[in-house]
Amino acid sequence: MMNEGLHMNQALPLFVAIPLGAAFLIPILVRVWRRLPDIVGNLSTLSLLVMSLTLVGKGPSTYYMGGWRPPLGINLVADGLSVLLLVVVSLVAFCATLFSIPYMERYTSKSRYYSLFMLMVAGMNGVVLTGDMFNLYVFLEIASIASYALVAFGTEAEELEASFKYMIMGCVASTFVLFGVGVLYGKTGTLNMAHLAKIIDENGMSPAIWFAAALFLMGFGLKAAMVPFHAWLPDAHPSAPAPISAMLSGVLIKSLGIYSLARVSYIVFGMSKPISTIFMVLGGLSMIVGVLLAVGQWDMKRLFAYHSISQMGYVMLGLGLGTPLGILGGVFHLLNHSAFKSCLFLCSGAIEHEVGTRELKKMGGLWRRMPVTSTSCVISSLSISGVPPFNGFWSKLIIIVAAIQARHYVAATIAVVVAFLTLTSFTKVMRYAIFGSPAAESQKVKEAPALMGVALILLALCCTSFGLLYPVLKPLLLGPATDVLLRAGDYISLVLGG
Amino acid sequence: MKGMSLIVRTIARVVTTFIILYSAYIVVYGHITPGGGFPGGVILALGIMLLMLAFGKDLPLRKLPEGRASVLDCLGALGFWAIALLGFTAGYFFLNFLGKGEPFRLVSAGTMPLSNIFIGIKVGVSLFAVLTALSVYRRFYPPGEEPPEED
Numbered sequence: 243m244m245n246e247g248l249h250m251n252q253a254l255p256l257f258v259a260i261p262l263g264a265a266f267l268i269p270i271l272v273r274v275w276r277r278l279p280d281i282v283g284n285l286s287t288l289s290l291l292v293m294s295l296t297l298v299g300k301g302p303s304t305y306y307m308g309g310w311r312p313p314l315g316i317n318l319v320a321d322g323l324s325v326l327l328l329v330v331v332s333l334v335a336f337c338a339t340l341f342s343i344p345y346m347e348r349y350t351s352k353s354r355y356y357s358l359f360m361l362m363v364a365g366m367n368g369v370v371l372t373g374d375m376f377n378l379y380v381f382l383e384i385a386s387i388a389s390y391a392l393v394a395f396g397t398e399a400e401e402l403e404a405s406f407k408y409m410i411m412g413c414v415a416s417t418f419v420l421f422g423v424g425v426l427y428g429k430t431g432t433l434n435m436a437h438l439a440k441i442i443d444e445n446g447m448s449p450a451i452w453f454a455a456a457l458f459l460m461g462f463g464l465k466a467a468m469v470p471f472h473a474w475l476p477d478a479h480p481s482a483p484a485p486i487s488a489m490l491s492g493v494l495i496k497s498l499g500i501y502s503l504a505r506v507s508y509i510v511f512g513m514s515k516p517i518s519t520i521f522m523v524l525g526g527l528s529m530i531v532g533v534l535l536a537v538g539q540w541d542m543k544r545l546f547a548y549h550s551i552s553q554m555g556y557v558m559l560g561l562g563l564g565t566p567l568g569i570l571g572g573v574f575h576l577l578n579h580s581a582f583k584s585c586l587f588l589c590s591g592a593i594e595h596e597v598g599t600r601e602l603k604k605m606g607g608l609w610r611r612m613p614v615t616s617t618s619c620v621i622s623s624l625s626i627s628g629v630p631p632f633n634g635f636w637s638k639l640i641i642i643v644a645a646i647q648a649r650h651y652v653a654a655t656i657a658v659v660v661a662f663l664t665l666t667s668f669t670k671v672m673r674y675a676i677f678g679s680p681a682a683e684s685q686k687v688k689e690a691p692a693l694m695g696v697a698l699i700l701l702a703l704c705c706t707s708f709g710l711l712y713p714v715l716k717p718l719l720l721g722p723a724t725d726v727l728l729r730a731g732d733y734i735s736l737v738l739g740g
Numbered sequence: 741m742k743g744m745s746l747i748v749r750t751i752a753r754v755v756t757t758f759i760i761l762y763s764a765y766i767v768v769y770g771h772i773t774p775g776g777g778f779p780g781g782v783i784l785a786l787g788i789m790l791l792m793l794a795f796g797k798d799l800p801l802r803k804l805p806e807g808r809a810s811v812l813d814c815l816g817a818l819g820f821w822a823i824a825l826l827g828f829t830a831g832y833f834f835l836n837f838l839g840k841g842e843p844f845r846l847v848s849a850g851t852m853p854l855s856n857i858f859i860g861i862k863v864g865v866s867l868f869a870v871l872t873a874l875s876v877y878r879r880f881y882p883p884g885e886e887p888p889e890e891d
């Protein structure tokens with residue numbers, strides 16, 4: 243059997259192999275030279291970024307692990323959606339490792355940090371690339387377990403508590419996912435996503451398959467911190483070191499949560515009315531609850547964390563609409579959110595590094611003392627609030643227009659109101675942290691170290707350019723990603739051939 | 741804690757040898773009998789745990805200090821990773837590129853026994869590290885509520 247138009251890409255396994263190898267090399271190399279973890283960590287994320295960029299615009303490709311063809315073997319598939327996620331993961335991971343070089347100096351064991359970081363990246367890349375349900379679960383666990391340890395990295399009481407809470411809820415979610423995989427396997431006798439999709443397409447959704455869908459919705463929904471399952475996020479994300487917060491909010495909840503949910507419900511089950519309604523309800527709920535909880539926060543990172551819930555709601559809403567424009571808005575907002583949210587978290591890290599606090603009331607007047615950090619913080623704040631011409635505005639606009647076109651006026655209204663509330667809450671951040679009169683703590687602060695600044699500038703540039711580069715991004719990244727979800731049937735013929 | 745009574749120590753010393761031998765058997769014969777790298781590694785770690793219970797936590801840590809355990813742990817994982825990567829030489833990641841040999845012989849199944857050995861090292865040493873961590877770090881107490889020091 244030949245796969246028309248689907249070429250083998252020998253580089254695909256390297257997306258998992260490079261970070262995995264780096265993860266185990268780093269603890270050994272640190273014995274040779276103290277600086278080697280920094281170098282190896284940054285080189286691996288840089289190589290991943292370059293490799294992911296080479297996949298852009300190439301069309302879908304695949305890889306058979308060990309030469310075993312699906313449905314028997316495990317295959318990796320890099321279609322439009324996977325490539326988009328790969329680029330996002332690699333971009334944020336590169337900026338986070340760059341930021342880590344000066345930032346992680348104050349923690350004791352940098353090599354362990356990089357080791358866990360690389361394991362998390364390997365897990366996320368694996369989740370994004372795999373075409374096999376059980377393999378997805380395995381990579382999901384690799385990324386999750388690494389993230390539990392990273393949340394607790396500071397080993398203070400608060401961090402351990404947050405990590406424990408995150409771990410318990412994350413384990414419950416993983417178990418649900420595993421259970422769902424088991425139900426699917428028992429019912430269909432296969433684990434390959436394309437083969438599963440084919441069987442479900444031919445036989446229709448039986449009650450057992452619906453049950454599996456519900457299990458996945460709960461499991462991946464918890465990883466994505468959708469509102470009834472969001473309780474772990476506001477504790478876990480602020481407790482982690484800043485680059486990890488950026489990774490967790492910027493990409494982990496997307497690749498383990500939103501991506502997996504979209505992949506499973508669109509490709510494997512086939513999008514149907516009940517699932518899309520649930521997507522929209524969860525999305526709407528997350529948007530409102532997340533932003534309402536965020537407005538009252540005075541802890542900078544906690545405020546950002548609540549906004550992650552609310553912004554993920556936008557993505558879910560867009561995906562739930564199911565129209566071409568809605569999905570496009572959803573994936574575009576996913577890309578944008580990863581840029582501005584990781585930038586915001588890195589800014590909070592830079593401020594915490596210099597001022598020594600996360601309390602908004604203890605900051606103030608930072609724009610005089612920390613111009614680079616303040617500028618990137620303002621840019622990313624304006625982006626997340628949806629102020630034109632920054633990237634957040636365009637994706638929110640697309641989602642709102644798509645909701646109106648699909649006659650979901652309530653959803654559109656919610657999206658508009660939440661955008662205003664987001665602006666309100668980020669006005670607070672700018673008023674207290676960046677502008678305003680300096681508090682006692684921020685009288686004598688200096689600008690953050692140069693490498694932190696470089697990471698911030700990179701992400702701030704992404705925030706400003708993604709919106710304006712939309713005509714370039716659409717055919718290269720966003721269009722292919724949208725097509726994957728819109729034409730789910732293509733995936734089956736692409737992977738299984740004919 | 742300085743370990744248990746003389747009877748327990750003597751028995752543990754004798755039995756541990758067999759447990760470790762058994763774990764080696766499970767690992768090496770992993771590709772032809774039930775077992776493999778993971779169960780073998782777990783048995784290895786449990787053998788060390790018995791030593792730890794009988795002689796106190798210092799003895800295993802003297803034999804295998806934390807730093808060396810960490811290196812061994814990484815080497816186990818790297819070995820497995822290298823075998824997967826070497827598959828590229830014959831065309832595919834994770835391809836079983838060695839000769840398969842005659843079924844049910846000890847030297848057969850290509851890369852499988854090698855992978856099993858590396859997994860055995862990785863799992864055994866990792867669980868050893870987990871066990872020592874559990875015995876070295878005590879319960880976490882919030883500041884101000886530390887219990888009195890015990891001997």
